Amino acid sequence: MVRILIILTSFLYCCKTACAQTADTTFIFNKLAGQQVTDFTVDNLGNLYILNNTGQIKKMGPAGDSIAVFNNVRQYGKLYLIDVTNPLRVLLYFRDFGTIVVLDRFLNPRATIDLRKQQLFQVNAIGQSYDNNIWVYDELESKLKRVAEDGRVLDQTTDFRMIVDTAPSPQFIVDQNRLVYLYDSLKGVYMFDYYGAYKNRIQLKGWTDFTVIGNAIYGRDANMLYRYEAGTLNLQNYPIPAAMRDAQKIKIMPGNLYVLRNNRLEVFSYH
Template identity: 90%
Template sequence: MIILTAFLFCCQLAGAQTITQSTDTFFVFNKLAGEQVTDFTVDNLGNLYIVNKTGQIKKTGPAGDSIAVFNNVRQFGKLYLIDVTNPLRVLLYFRDFGTIVVLDRFLNTRATIDLRKQQLFQVNAIGQSYDNNIWVYDEMESKLKRVGEDGRVLDQTTDFRLIVDTAPSPQFIVDQNRLVYIYDSLKGVYLFDYYGAFKNRIQLKGWTDFTVIANAMYGRDANMLYRYEPGTLNLQNYPIPVAMRDAQKIKITPGYLYVLRNNRLEVFSYR
């Protein structure tokens, strides 16, 4: 069902370029999901994770029911990233302290990983791996590494500087459908398989809020939403409604668009 809904959205995006920018009714306001929000994310079950101004993380279900709360956010400084690719295993990354906190589905702490103890001192991006370990990109060595919950490095790629003309400094790592997507907004997308073999580099630059749904990549800039499927030459785009262009963050999911603006989290359905 998720893939079918995503496909319908992709078909809509494919024809979106013929719609004028003033046709903002493509997105229909659904609800206000929160105020005083500083960050958020959504998992593939529709659960919403909201970070408020006090640093608290609140998890709610698709119907808005409260599921769990995590209050110990400030122990490791500013929260840099939340990865909920696996709803049963939530990753919090505190970049300034080089620390990953692993939570269960009720936001209880399962593990705390100090990357610095593994000589990983410059890591800007992490992500869930296919086998419930963690991808990290070590910028000092220009390598993608897979680490366990104990912090040990389980596997790593060749030095990127030996296989591509310029090594990335990624903001996002996404593990999806047997591929690892590394996104650097200045250099584009680097694709690898699970064995660390380089597959391709795609020159999609300047995107924020990068994500992957099924086999397609999504992102945005200040004015447009984008969709691109590797192996095609068709970059689809849709104008972002004027009222959303001051958004701090936009997340696309099958069926809904989540928009954080003025510390208010608004949810839109699309048709």
């Protein structure tokens, strides 16, 4: 983890100096990882998951070798989210149908969860939990709930409307370092512990590509990349190179920057 944070700090320094340099001198184009790409993500082992416009998910290893393919993406409508926090257990969330599909590391289906059968009718965000279950946020009840692969609700928080002044409508749920982060781009970051106790709210608004690594929170808007160290007042912002500002999605990983633009997934290396 220390090495990851050192590399990310180096990346952010590169972004900060990008105004005085061209993108070519800051980032080195590595490869074109895919075309006609509509979404992607990367796990902590460097495996790349690409969703193409035909509705297929392809998993590729760090060297670009094909590992697995999942072809039934459209069975439950539009895919809203891919969570690969645990590389051995991939979550696909189809929000319109309230359905979570759990895949193994070779993208074979192992479980399908219909949230509606658990009376969960308005769930915009899900995420892997620390114990290999799934966090879901029930907006109708304003509660964070932990569900098993069979759909059973294992645990839930108090109604958020009783503990915060305004309940979130999160787009992201991240479980990291014994904390659960809910990110609502209009209201900011809400932090809870595993027992549902409210810890803090941070007024970081208008971000996309939200993630948490260690104690650092990362995100971006159209022009800037942000890093915030939880528990401090230290918010750092760095210009995104002009050539990357039309990106549909940017994901930072150790040593590599993944940029999706014009349905092309480009991989850049940095030091």
